Amino acid sequence: MTARQPQHGQEPLIEIRNLTKAFGDNQVLRGFNLQLFAGENVVILGKSGSGKSVLIKCLIRLMEPDGGDIQVLGKSILGLDQGALDRVRTEVGFLFQGSALYDSMTVRENLRFPLRRHPERAQGVGEEQLILASLRSVGLEHAIDLMPAELSGGMKRRVALARTLILKPRIILYDEPTTGLDPITANEIIQLMLKLQEELGTTALIITHDMDCARVISNRVIILYDGINYAEGTYADLSRSEDPKVRAFFKDVNQRHHASI
Numbered sequence: 001m002t003a004r005q006p007q008h009g010q011e012p013l014i015e016i017r018n019l020t021k022a023f024g025d026n027q028v029l030r031g032f033n034l035q036l037f038a039g040e041n042v043v044i045l046g047k048s049g050s051g052k053s054v055l056i057k058c059l060i061r062l063m064e065p066d067g068g069d070i071q072v073l074g075k076s077i078l079g080l081d082q083g084a085l086d087r088v089r090t091e092v093g094f095l096f097q098g099s100a101l102y103d104s105m106t107v108r109e110n111l112r113f114p115l116r117r118h119p120e121r122a123q124g125v126g127e128e129q130l131i132l133a134s135l136r137s138v139g140l141e142h143a144i145d146l147m148p149a150e151l152s153g154g155m156k157r158r159v160a161l162a163r164t165l166i167l168k169p170r171i172i173l174y175d176e177p178t179t180g181l182d183p184i185t186a187n188e189i190i191q192l193m194l195k196l197q198e199e200l201g202t203t204a205l206i207i208t209h210d211m212d213c214a215r216v217i218s219n220r221v222i223i224l225y226d227g228i229n230y231a232e233g234t235y236a237d238l239s240r241s242e243d244p245k246v247r248a249f250f251k252d253v254n255q256r257h258h259a260s261i
């Protein structure tokens, strides 16, 4: 399966304008811009320490930016109070790096957790039905009574994804979705992400180091370099770029490619 081409609507679901963030003298974001349109998978590539996590944390206000603006579904989120922010967060699901399941809870209880914070999502359907439907969408209905310790790494990632999906977010932020998985399991997660894009029409912003993931999943790639959106394009376009900083990202991939022909 390959990434479905999105229909670019008029309004981006997320728009980041001129975002800045520093820690003392360390100016991490220096005017980052991004538009995320309905139905697309956008990958942000950046080397270690370039500010990818800072960017995604600002996007859900786990961290306050110093300047710029972040609009989600047409509204600036920077001035929102906690209640309004919680409502926005039901539209923006976040898949944490490493799954972050509660170890002392079963899969069912892990999935019930977000519903307790947002009971309105289960109204008229019922918690159990939503939990089952969400597990079904990741192919893990049978794991409902298991504990996280009984799951493989790939299953944990899928349960975490089901927990994110249960609130039916329009946008999913994936933080390194394939890190720590073997190549076969990583590919299963990538295929699942594509299936969700296809079947549920989700829109995704994906932070990754994994060039295979970026190649397969992305409709568009943005390179975060020196605190800005340094380069942008399809994976295929960027992989042919003459810019030395962009080429550095694709060097290993291109070498592998040339070695195999």
Ligand SMILES: Nc1ncnc2c1ncn2[C@@H]1O[C@H](COP(=O)(O)OP(=O)(O)OP(=O)(O)O)[C@@H](O)[C@H]1O
Residues within 6 Å of the ligand: 023, 026, 028, 046, 047, 048, 049, 050, 051, 052, 053, 054, 055
């Ligand atoms: N809470 C913080 N306090 C001080 N400095 C921070 C904080 N969070 C991040 N930084 C700094 O911001 C910079 C960017 O960090 P960030 O974690 O966003 O990088 P990254 O691109 O996600 O890296 P990686 O790919 O290794 O996860 C780093 O120099 C880091 O030390």
